[in-house]
Amino acid sequence: MTSPFPDLFGVLESTGARITRNADLTPLSRWKIGGRALALVEPSSAKEAASVMAVMSDRPEPLFIVGDASNVLFDSAGFEGVVLRISRAMSQMTISGTSAWAQAGIWMPLFTRRIGCEGLSGIEHTIGIPGTLGGLILMNGGSQRKGVGLNVKSVLCADEAGNLFTLDQEACGFAYRTSTLQTRRAVVLEADLEFEAGNPSEIRSEMISIMASRRAKFPKNLPNCGSTFLSDPAMYATVGAPGKAIEEAGLKGARCNGAQISPLHANFLVNTGGATSDDILYLIALIRQTVQERTGYFMDCEVRHVAPDGRIRPAHEPAEERWGAVDLTKVAGL
Ligand SMILES: Cc1cc2nc3c(=O)[nH]c(=O)nc-3n(C[C@H](O)[C@H](O)[C@H](O)COP(=O)(O)OP(=O)(O)OC[C@H]3O[C@@H](n4cnc5c(N)ncnc54)[C@H](O)[C@@H]3O)c2cc1C
Structure with missing residues (x-):
């Protein structure tokens, strides 16, 4: 190009x-x-x-x-x-007492392990989540219904014009899998975080148990982007999590060329080899439409699609645009 x-x-x-x-x-x-x-x-x-x-x-x-x-x-x-x-070229970190500073490119599994080894507690729930600290902060990612934002004190960013500015925790507006950083055209560069003093061996045991549960639940050998759809609290209360809704719709294992709804965890879409972005978007449209017809809930995507012209949208939006009415003849494995 x-x-x-x-x-x-x-x-x-x-x-x-x-x-x-x-x-x-x-x-x-x-x-x-x-x-x-x-x-x-x-x-x-x-x-x-x-x-x-x-x-x-x-x-x-x-x-x-x-x-x-x-x-x-x-x-x-x-x-x-x-x-x-x-990413890795910006991955320094320091720990002082119960506080930590890190550059946004640090690999989360490494960051979480180092925090735990220092006997600091608060982000055990992020163990096993791939990606960088910056990405996790922007998404307010985490598990066990917690988000990393709970431990973020402040974030150093640069705006579109390259001006540096700092946001405190409140200004980051952390909520379930979101933050105000998602709507600013800014890059996250560094963060200060705060933890509680804990017991290193208890923290380690907690992390080992979380890792064991993740290994049993999630596909690990085929490329994937983790959970494709966000959990909606109203839908969760009546229907359950997205994975359950997709499974109950009978879609587990469905394929579109090289893309497949994981037979292990239905909210994970895996690339079994040679999948294109259209194959993934097609499965997203299929899931969203089928689950909506069965439950009345439209599920939205956590994953963002990057269009060739620079439009960045949650992946269900381009999926619906391209595959508004899903033609089931394209789907194998049902
Ligand atoms: C196997 C697997 C399991 C997963 N499990 C979980 C889980 O349990 N919980 C969870 O919350 N997530 C999970 N995820 C999703 C993902 O790992 C997290 O959202 C992760 O924090 C994203 O980090 P990243 O660096 O890969 O971000 P990217 O995917 O690169 O980016 C995500 C978004 O953040 C923006 N972004 C990234 N870095 C910056 C930056 N420095 N400044 C400004 N914007 C930035 C991007 O533009 C994009 O919009 C999982 C993913 C996989 C593959």
């Missing part, structure tokens, strides 16, 4: 960040799905990341910020823009 506008790589190189031209997004994505982007940019400091935001604010190409792409569906047709990746 090449840019129709001049000087894109010149301005990106002026930021000091690592640049890959015509980057293949497939290996970055947990689903192993994606075409090529004009450029992949990987800063190693808050300053470099803020510079990327600043130079891109004057550019016509879209910018997409990503961590480990464990909650993202790249389009197989690619992305006609720049992917700013906050």
